[in-house]
Amino acid sequence: MTNAQMNENLKQIKIEGGQRSQKIGKIFRAAFAEAATEVTAGTQTVRPLAKELANAVAETAKVKGQEVTVNVRKAFAETAVDEQDFAVRLQLKLQAIFKAIRETLLSKGRREADVAPVLPVEKETKAESHSGVTVETMAM
Numbered sequence: 001m002t003n004a005q006m007n008e009n010l011k012q013i014k015i016e017g018g019q020r021s022q023k024i025g026k027i028f029r030a031a032f033a034e035a036a037t038e039v040t041a042g043t044q045t046v047r048p049l050a051k052e053l054a055n056a057v058a059e060t061a062k063v064k065g066q067e068v069t070v071n072v073r074k075a076f077a078e079t080a081v082d083e084q085d086f087a088v089r090l091q092l093k094l095q096a097i098f099k100a101i102r103e104t105l106l107s108k109g110r111r112e113a114d115v116a117p118v119l120p121v122e123k124e125t126k127a128e129s130h131s132g133v134t135v136e137t138m139a140m
Helices: 003-078 086-105
Strands: 124-130 133-139
Touching: 003 086
Parallel strands: none
Antiparallel strands: 124 133
């Protein structure tokens, strides 16, 4: 291959590469413009819904918070009034407080039995061997 042919091939590569780069740039600009339009349209649709949801959640939390406060104060005042032992009185009051909170926060349609109690989880590990590789598994 002569120098003239090499120079001609190099020119062709530059021309073809430049044209491809321009086409790719156009594609990216169009895609970015379309993506920006979609994001803007989505934001205009989602923002009012999210705002409405946030307001509803805040109002519910406010109402439930007030209910919890009233019920906790009532439970505290009414529980273990005659108990002389401080530790027992404290335990009974705390149990009454937690019960009042739980009952207040559970929605009316939900029963206490529907809520699984939180129990400590015992971790137990055993090693299993697969083709000479040891794999740790956790049983709960």
